[in-house]
Amino acid sequence: MLSDQIINELQAIVGNANISTEKADRICYSYDATQQSFLPEVVLHPGSAEEISRVMKLANRELIPVFPRGAGSGFTGGSLPTKGGIVLCTERLDKILEIDEENLIATVEPGVITGQFQKAVEKVGLFYPPDPASLKFSTLGGNVAECAGGPRCVKYGVTKDFIIGLEVVTPTGDIITTGGPTMKGVVGYDLTKLLCGSEGTLGVITRIIIKLLPLPEAKKTMLVLFSSIDGAAQAVSAIIRDKIIPTTLEFMDGRTLDCVRQGTGLVVPDEARAVLIIEVDGDREFLDKQVNRIAELIKPLGVVETRIATTPEESEALWQIRRSVSASLRKVNPDKFNEDICVPRSKVPEMIRKVDAIADKYQIPIVNFGHAGDGNIHVNIMVNKKVSGDILKAEGAIQEVFKAALELGGTMSGEHGVGIAKAPYIPLEITPAAALYMKAIKRALDPNNILNPGKIFFDEENPIEYDD
Amino acid sequence: MLSDQIINELQAIVGNANISTEKADRICYSYDATQQSFLPEVVLHPGSAEEISRVMKLANRELIPVFPRGAGSGFTGGSLPTKGGIVLCTERLDKILEIDEENLIATVEPGVITGQFQKAVEKVGLFYPPDPASLKFSTLGGNVAECAGGPRCVKYGVTKDFIIGLEVVTPTGDIITTGGPTMKGVVGYDLTKLLCGSEGTLGVITRIIIKLLPLPEAKKTMLVLFSSIDGAAQAVSAIIRDKIIPTTLEFMDGRTLDCVRQGTGLVVPDEARAVLIIEVDGDREFLDKQVNRIAELIKPLGVVETRIATTPEESEALWQIRRSVSASLRKVNPDKFNEDICVPRSKVPEMIRKVDAIADKYQIPIVNFGHAGDGNIHVNIMVNKKVSGDILKAEGAIQEVFKAALELGGTMSGEHGVGIAKAPYIPLEITPAAALYMKAIKRALDPNNILNPGKIFFDEENPIEYDD
Numbered sequence: 001m002l003s004d005q006i007i008n009e010l011q012a013i014v015g016n017a018n019i020s021t022e023k024a025d026r027i028c029y030s031y032d033a034t035q036q037s038f039l040p041e042v043v044l045h046p047g048s049a050e051e052i053s054r055v056m057k058l059a060n061r062e063l064i065p066v067f068p069r070g071a072g073s074g075f076t077g078g079s080l081p082t083k084g085g086i087v088l089c090t091e092r093l094d095k096i097l098e099i100d101e102e103n104l105i106a107t108v109e110p111g112v113i114t115g116q117f118q119k120a121v122e123k124v125g126l127f128y129p130p131d132p133a134s135l136k137f138s139t140l141g142g143n144v145a146e147c148a149g150g151p152r153c154v155k156y157g158v159t160k161d162f163i164i165g166l167e168v169v170t171p172t173g174d175i176i177t178t179g180g181p182t183m184k185g186v187v188g189y190d191l192t193k194l195l196c197g198s199e200g201t202l203g204v205i206t207r208i209i210i211k212l213l214p215l216p217e218a219k220k221t222m223l224v225l226f227s228s229i230d231g232a233a234q235a236v237s238a239i240i241r242d243k244i245i246p247t248t249l250e251f252m253d254g255r256t257l258d259c260v261r262q263g264t265g266l267v268v269p270d271e272a273r274a275v276l277i278i279e280v281d282g283d284r285e286f287l288d289k290q291v292n293r294i295a296e297l298i299k300p301l302g303v304v305e306t307r308i309a310t311t312p313e314e315s316e317a318l319w320q321i322r323r324s325v326s327a328s329l330r331k332v333n334p335d336k337f338n339e340d341i342c343v344p345r346s347k348v349p350e351m352i353r354k355v356d357a358i359a360d361k362y363q364i365p366i367v368n369f370g371h372a373g374d375g376n377i378h379v380n381i382m383v384n385k386k387v388s389g390d391i392l393k394a395e396g397a398i399q400e401v402f403k404a405a406l407e408l409g410g411t412m413s414g415e416h417g418v419g420i421a422k423a424p425y426i427p428l429e430i431t432p433a434a435a436l437y438m439k440a441i442k443r444a445l446d447p448n449n450i451l452n453p454g455k456i457f458f459d460e461e462n463p464i465e466y467d468d
Numbered sequence: 469m470l471s472d473q474i475i476n477e478l479q480a481i482v483g484n485a486n487i488s489t490e491k492a493d494r495i496c497y498s499y500d501a502t503q504q505s506f507l508p509e510v511v512l513h514p515g516s517a518e519e520i521s522r523v524m525k526l527a528n529r530e531l532i533p534v535f536p537r538g539a540g541s542g543f544t545g546g547s548l549p550t551k552g553g554i555v556l557c558t559e560r561l562d563k564i565l566e567i568d569e570e571n572l573i574a575t576v577e578p579g580v581i582t583g584q585f586q587k588a589v590e591k592v593g594l595f596y597p598p599d600p601a602s603l604k605f606s607t608l609g610g611n612v613a614e615c616a617g618g619p620r621c622v623k624y625g626v627t628k629d630f631i632i633g634l635e636v637v638t639p640t641g642d643i644i645t646t647g648g649p650t651m652k653g654v655v656g657y658d659l660t661k662l663l664c665g666s667e668g669t670l671g672v673i674t675r676i677i678i679k680l681l682p683l684p685e686a687k688k689t690m691l692v693l694f695s696s697i698d699g700a701a702q703a704v705s706a707i708i709r710d711k712i713i714p715t716t717l718e719f720m721d722g723r724t725l726d727c728v729r730q731g732t733g734l735v736v737p738d739e740a741r742a743v744l745i746i747e748v749d750g751d752r753e754f755l756d757k758q759v760n761r762i763a764e765l766i767k768p769l770g771v772v773e774t775r776i777a778t779t780p781e782e783s784e785a786l787w788q789i790r791r792s793v794s795a796s797l798r799k800v801n802p803d804k805f806n807e808d809i810c811v812p813r814s815k816v817p818e819m820i821r822k823v824d825a826i827a828d829k830y831q832i833p834i835v836n837f838g839h840a841g842d843g844n845i846h847v848n849i850m851v852n853k854k855v856s857g858d859i860l861k862a863e864g865a866i867q868e869v870f871k872a873a874l875e876l877g878g879t880m881s882g883e884h885g886v887g888i889a890k891a892p893y894i895p896l897e898i899t900p901a902a903a904l905y906m907k908a909i910k911r912a913l914d915p916n917n918i919l920n921p922g923k924i925f926f927d928e929e930n931p932i933e934y935d936d
Contacts, residue, residue: 100812100814101709102705102708102709102812102813102814103708103812103813103814104708105812125711146654147654147658149652153651153652154651157629158652160658160661161625161629170901170905174901174904174905175901176899176901176902176905177899177902178902180877180878180879181812181877182810182811182812182842182843182844182877182878182879182882183621183622183810183813183842183843183844183882184617184621184626184810184839184842184843184844184879184882184883185810185879185881185882186614186615186665186879186881186882186883186884186885186886187879187880187881187885187886187890187894187897187898188886188894188897188898188902188903188906188924189662189665189666189670189906189909189910189924190615190628190661190662190664190665190666191902191905191906193628193658193661193662194657194658194661194662196658197654197657197658198657198658202657213713214711214712214713215711237570240570240571240572241569241570243593243682243683244682245681245682283751283754283757285753285754286751286753286754289751342650342651342652342653343650344568344570344571344573344649344650345570345571345651346568346570346571371652374650374651374652375650375651375652376650376651376652409648409649409650410648410650411648411650411652411653411654411655412655413653413654413655414650414651414652414653414654415652415654416654417654417655418654418655418656422655426655426656429655429656430655430656431644431645433638433642433643433644434644434645434646434656434659435656436642437638437642437644437659437913438656438657438659440912440913441657441909441912441913442657443912444908444909444911444912445905445908445909456656456657
């Protein structure tokens with residue numbers, strides 16, 4: 001329990017209106033998209049890097065764990081206050097400080113909502129490609145901490161590829177800047193990229209410098225229904241082999257389509273057992289040529305139907321199927337584990353076959369969709385928590401899914417991160433020597449293990465106690 | 469002095485043919501492009517990560533400094549054996565292990581020559597953009613260690629942007645892998661990007677996984693002569709503001725052109741006081757449109773002459789002027805300090821004005837050329853080491869150039885790194901808190917300070933003794 005004196009000190013730092021120990025407030029900040037819940041002792045809404053610095057110094061002095069939090073939309077528990085202590089929200093740091101059209105750069109605070117930022121830069125003809133599914137509510141700070149992805153990453157890269165500088169409060173409370181507003185820079189270690197995807201364990205992000213691109217002149221969307229998942233997978237390979245890198249190359253397998261049919265009124269022919277949504281962007285005149293070439297390449301691969309959008313509205317309609325997936329899945333089966341393994345893209349068909357075999361073995365439905373273009377598959381293990389034994393089955397299946405991905409040269413997570421959800425599985429992917437190297441960095445920068453403790457690396461001596 | 473016993477142990481690790489203590493051999497590996505020289509005690513040519521691991525373990529046991537080395541073409545002394553000890557050459561690790569056309573990935577050993585790698589991937593229609601001027605002899609391992617750049621980085625990004633995985637021998641001799649052959653991956657800290665540009669201080673790179681792009685269908689080169697540097701700088705801004713990102717946007721100032729006129733037979737009209745070489749690449753049909761648009765944009769900005777290449781040979785001829793710069797400069801003045809500051813690109817004209825003022829103040833010629841598209845300017849301070857006082861003047865000028873770049877939001881180095889050449893200036897750019905954060909990482913991973921000690925961070929307690 002935090003003493004009154006400490007609460008008073010924290011209050012003096014952030015101000016009366018920006019601290020709460022009320023249970024109702026603490027509950028609001030106790031969970032994320034994993035739907036697990038851990039109650040913090042106090043919730044802070046600091047208004048500046050200086051305030052965060054003072055909080056971190058106090059936390060080190062008193063050995064209070066601090067859990068930074070954006071919108072709490074993470075899938076792996078990265079922001080959960082697993083050991084009580086302080087939840088440190090960046091919501092008030094929500095300003096777009098500058099959009100520099102001359103240098104194609106923006107400077108923002110971490111609490112800016114990703115989708116709102118995208119709209120702001122698009123207004124002046126610029127483009128911020130990373131598009132995690134959560135973009136309507138997730139924050140740029142959270143996106144940087146987790147290195148968020150999204151459909152467009154196949155062509156443009158992930159969050160990290162657009163972050164060129166940061167202001168960060170270190171675990172011990174110093175305020176430092178990393179990188180800067182230049183396109184190149186090699187003075188000292190690249191702390192910017194180290195902090196991207198470090199899940200809030202190495203510093204609290206208080207300012208972000210973002211590299212932007214010119215907004216592509218136009219885009220064109222096509223939706224292709226295939227009679228088999230193999231056809232769809234071969235189509236992905238055929239497109240890439242032809243040296244075309246579309247903006248998105250999204251896929252859904254047959255089971256996903258079944259859920260969509262069940263859960264929505266969308267018309268999907270029965271013969272369709274897989275879907276690709278292929279979007280290309282760039283110079284207007286060039287797009288037709290690309291779309292025609294893609295149609296030609298995939299024609300022999302069991303195409304049931306091809307729909308091509310000619311207006312933004314039609315494009316939006318084609319995306320409906322993809323956008324309805326999460327809701328449809330939840331309708332069919334409210335409980336699911338959504339993993340996001342990533343394999344070299346040529347290995348997607350083999351991965352899907354392995355997942356099917358795992359589903360058969362454990363007698364549990366597994367639904368696959370995701371970003372085929374970069375081999376990032378969302379493997380959804382459909383459990384019913386009320387059915388006894390289902391959770392155990394799911395845990396077995398998850399572990400086998402991870403092992404299968406790793407056998408194919410892949411990773412356990414393409415964009416969701418490790419948090420606490422995947423921490424126990426870290427030894428499957430990271431060798432002891434590499435884990436030691438990573439932990440040495442964490443220990444050196446956060447000697448008191450104050451900042452987001454227990455995330456990424458499973459803390460065997462001090463495990464997190466999960467509620468069931 | 470290394471004892472016979474240690475030499476014998478090293479010999480047992482790498483084999484008779486791959487160790488030398490001969491003075492002639494040691495001299496060969498004593499210098500780099502800075503033309504400074506430090507004699508190592510022994511030169512090793514290991515043939516595998518395992519051998520390097522054993523060398524590192526021995527070095528830690530005996531506290532012998534180890535200096536990894538690619539081709540020794542660095543501009544800042546990153547590979548110099550400043551404290552004697554072991555030079556560890558990666559020359560024998562020179563195999564391209566795989567070019568995976570399906571996944572647009574290559575796996576190579578660190579000793580592969582960058583230019584040869586580019587040719588190999590281009591043969592199968594793939595593309596590795598980073599193109600440091602040294603590419604005909606520098607190695608990919610060295611390029612990764614320094615995070616090399618080059619003209620094409622304005623459109624495609626620097627070396628780091630293409631490196632997705634590494635095998636590394638840690639300073640304490642463990643062999644670890646980082647990242648992998650997937651386009652996304654967020655499990656654990658991004659050691660890959662941390663190691664890129666860490667100048668061989670955090671690990672010895674023994675394998676590199678590289679992301680490739682489809683080779684653009686065609687490219688088009690234009691050379692534009694301007695009557696003033698301001699016109700050229702405005703042209704850069706006008707192009708970017710129009711949302712065109714050319715493949716290269718190289719510039720040379722009037723003094724550079726004077727050197728080229730003096731040093732070569734190339735015809736450059738007297739009115740020309742600045743040059744831009746603009747290259748665009750992509751779909752063939754699209755290029756004419758881009759070139760015409762660029763010509764239209766820059767027309768009002770004091771264009772003396774525009775030359776457009778229509779064949780690869782003509783393109784090569786246009787590049788001649790740029791390629792002749794280094795040799796021309798050396799002809800006019802054999803001694804020069806080549807700095808590579810980088811500023812936000814809109815600040816290039818202001819930076820050039822500041823450099824001109826510094827040249828006037830110190831009464832020393834300064835010649836500017838480089839990558840205007842990303843604000844990365846090669847500032848060449850032309851000294852004559854035989855003229856007494858010239859070195860002192862140059863040192864004053866360099867420091868002022870750095871300060872000017874930093875005042876404009878820039879950095880002391882866009883692509884050359886820090887090494888020993890810029891280490892004394894680190895406090896100008898990196899605040900004490902950020903330097904502590906970086907040094908904490910170095911100390912945690914290399915507790916005995918065995919691997920490339922004294923690089924990046926100026927070692928005040930144990931400074932390097934320079935020969936004059």
